[in-house]
Amino acid sequence: MTQTQQYDVVVVGSGGGAMTGALLAARAGLRTVVVEKTDKLGGTSAYSGGACWLPGSDVQQRAGVTADSTDSARTYLGAILEDPDPDRVEAFLTHSPELVAELEAAGLPFEWIAFSEYYDAPGRVSMGRSIQPLNIKRDELTAEVTDRLRPPVERDRVGEGGRRTLSGGQALIARLGALYVAAGGEFRTNLPVTGLVTAGPDGTGRVTGVAAMSPEGPVVLEASRGVLVAAGGFEGNAALREARGVPGDVAWTMAPRDTNTGEPIDAAIAIGAAADFGGVGWFCPGLEQPDGGGSFTLGFRSGLMVDQHGRRYANECLPYDRFGRLMAAAPERIPSWFIFDSREGGRLPAIGIPEGDLEEHLTAGTWVRADTLEELAAATGLPAATLVEQVERFNTFAEKGVDEDFGRGEDEYDTFFAGGTGPNTALTPCDQPPYLAARFVLSDLGTKGGLVTDQAGRVLREDGAPIPGLYASSNSAASVFGSVYPGPGAPLGSAMVFASLAVRDMLEG
Structure with a gap:
């Protein structure tokens, strides 16, 4: 028998983009659940250095990095991106400082880190414009999050637990998670998504939730406002890598082992979502x-x-x-x-x-x-x-x-x-x-191709029309940067921005 549970927002995945969207939805008063395939939170984001490429915020200005601004980032991206979507790029640039301000106001402090950007091009900031969350001790945060936080890669691969001091991606996921729980958010782990639920019998209606498989049996998590797919890419799926032209090997990816096999992306494609795999990978x-x-x-x-x-x-x-x-x-x-x-x-x-x-x-x-x-x-x-x-x-x-x-x-x-x-x-x-x-x-660091989205993070059909109720971010969505990697923290920064924009659209809808 299928169990049905009702929410306003269902977030698939628990990396930096997913957790940002979940936190903002919960803080806006929406009943929100994070659905994670594994028993650990954070995905590849928890392995990362935690750098976030979010130009034009007050964090850079506080650090005296005056060369950083939305305008200089616009110039930089304009010089290095290949055939970009101007609306998505502008949405990323405009919302980045707004998102940082909102997260800091919510209790997530950032600092600038020196880390050179990746292209010698107009608009580049010397020593970079990336920011990262401040370190924090594990016991300063709720155990509901830290007990399930995926350890750093060198420890996770050998079955060891995490460290007491959380830094980089560990601090990002733990801080976001703790704030999310404080705002009333819920986690469901060990819950792989098996499909998307739609209102229409032919699979073309509004997305109203996700189908998943719990240890006790099938579950439907209904979402009255929307579903945000931010579950990573398909780097852990050898067949999909080959079919979509991604070089390398499943054994060589930095994603947590036995994760990121692409089911949420394929579930969206099955109901008519457009996909673009041209960015290939990070x-x-x-x-x-x-x-x-x-x-x-x-x-x-x-x-x-x-x-x-x-x-x-x-x-x-x-x-x-x-x-x-x-x-x-x-x-x-x-x-x-x-x-x-x-x-x-x-x-x-x-x-x-x-x-x-x-x-x-x-x-x-x-x-x-x-x-x-x-x-x-x-x-x-x-x-x-x-x-x-x-x-x-x-x-x-x-x-x-x-x-x-x-x-x-x-x-x-x-x-x-x-x-x-x-x-x-x-x-x-x-x-x-x-x-x-x-x-x-x-x-x-993951595949880079995925669902085609617009400037609000809405998933689009092949004809360019949005699929009502369905949003995507992180490596589940085709990257706003295409095949280019602008600087340290570009994957996390873009994932967080479009997750935030998706929640904003849900609130306005």
């Missing part, structure tokens, strides 16, 4: 782990990346999505090998989340160590002559301070994580044996 080079998984990696301080022919193919210090897209551009780049020396004691000269244990890597063959480059080449299957030539050429660039092949160190982002002492801080010689090679695959 990519990054992935440090391959002994268990076959991938680890989000950024901030290379030294070393060089080579393809299976032993050749460099890009500036290793590029922003991670841009580097990932170059990895995906040629089959010989997956996997790649990252070549580095022992100047950091055998540690990866980059930020690997998680990095993994050196000895476990060496045993599994995901890392190789050798006294000479020729021996390293033999152990990795790379052509020795080419590898030696490429390393020597790279070392020459480091000595001169100029990367003649790919311009490493010429952009602000290149030097943000660098710590070299030579003429170019992003170029450090690879000349201190023993040498190491780490295998890299193409990871992602």
